[in-house]
Amino acid sequence: EVQLVESGGGLVQPGGSLRLSCAASGFTFSSYEMNWVRQAPGKGLEWLSYISSSGSTMYYADSVKGRFTISRDNAKNSLYLQMNSLRAEDTAVYYCASEGGGGDAFDIWGQGTMVTVSS
Amino acid sequence: QSVLTQPPSVSEAPRQRVTISCSGSNSNIGDNAVNWYQQLPGKAPKLLIYYDDLLPSGVSDRFSGSKSGTSASLAISGLQSEDEADYYCAAWDDSLNAVVFGGGTKLTVL
Numbered sequence: 009e010v011q012l013v014e015s016g017g018g019l020v021q022p023g024g025s026l027r028l029s030c031a032a033s034g035f036t037f038s039s040y041e042m043n044w045v046r047q048a049p050g051k052g053l054e055w056l057s058y059i060s061s062s063g064s065t066m067y068y069a070d071s072v073k074g075r076f077t078i079s080r081d082n083a084k085n086s087l088y089l090q091m092n093s094l095r096a097e098d099t100a101v102y103y104c105a106s107e108g109g110g111g112d113a114f115d116i117w118g119q120g121t122m123v124t125v126s127s
Numbered sequence: 128q129s130v131l132t133q134p135p136s137v138s139e140a141p142r143q144r145v146t147i148s149c150s151g152s153n154s155n156i157g158d159n160a161v162n163w164y165q166q167l168p169g170k171a172p173k174l175l176i177y178y179d180d181l182l183p184s185g186v187s188d189r190f191s192g193s194k195s196g197t198s199a200s201l202a203i204s205g206l207q208s209e210d211e212a213d214y215y216c217a218a219w220d221d222s223l224n225a226v227v228f229g230g231g232t233k234l235t236v237l
Contacts, residue, residue: 043226045172052129053164053172053215055226067224103171111160112219112226113177120171 010034010116012104017121024094024125030087030104030118038082041107043114044089046100046123054100057089058107072098094125130155131216131229138235144204147232149216151197155227159219161199163192166213166231175214176201203234211236 016028030042044056057078058067066078077090087104101122105114132150139145149161163176174183176192179199191202199218203210216229 052213052231053166053217053228055217055228058226069225070223105172111162111178112217113160113162113174114164114172114217115174115177115183117171117173 012106012116012118014102014104014118014121017102017123019124019126020094021127022095022125025090025092026094026123028089028091028102028104028121028123030089032085032087032106035106035108035116037085042078042080042087043105043107044076044078044087045103045105045114045117046098047103047120048097048100051100056102059087091123094123096125099123099125129230130220130223130227131218133214133216133229133232135230136233136235138237139206140237141206141208143206144202145206145234146203147201147214147216147234149199149201149229151199151218151227153197154222155197155218155220156194156199157197158221161192161194161216161218163190163199163201164215164217166215168212172215206236208236210234 013031059078075093079088101120103120104118106116108115160178164172165175166172179194180192213231220227
């Protein structure tokens, strides 16, 4: 079964750090570009970051540039998001998504992991 | 404010047809593929339309997409209660070097 499973969410204080993981299974992870997308409570979807299949190219949304770092380990079929200097406005459900449909389409999504930034 | 503009909500009766618009600019919709996602309550988003008008395997042909210039539309025919969801358009933006989403449209089946 094709699947993405996020983990690593939780409660963190403002200014703190958290590392999210996304485990892929059922497809050739190393061939797929990957992304992180988040959704604040009651709000819409916000794209955060992209990484190429080899890991050599990354892009970030302005809202997280300089604070978040995307990475991947193709040997472990895993995607990561290191989040530093967290703010209350970073509170959201974080999804990983693969880009297998072409045209920057996110064809596989994880179930999401909740990150709450609060003192 | 989202880079892509969608109506916040639409509603229509069962078995009818509804369209959801998505307005952008030359740097996103005008120059790149538009993708649509469906998000059922409490669930992760699901790819509904890709490359403007293509249906992924398993998606009902009641859903269709179109694009003209810097605008795109999602049409849903034969509305069913299970179509009640939030719908998002998205596209790559060449100026921002980012994927941009619309603000989302909540569909209510009356």
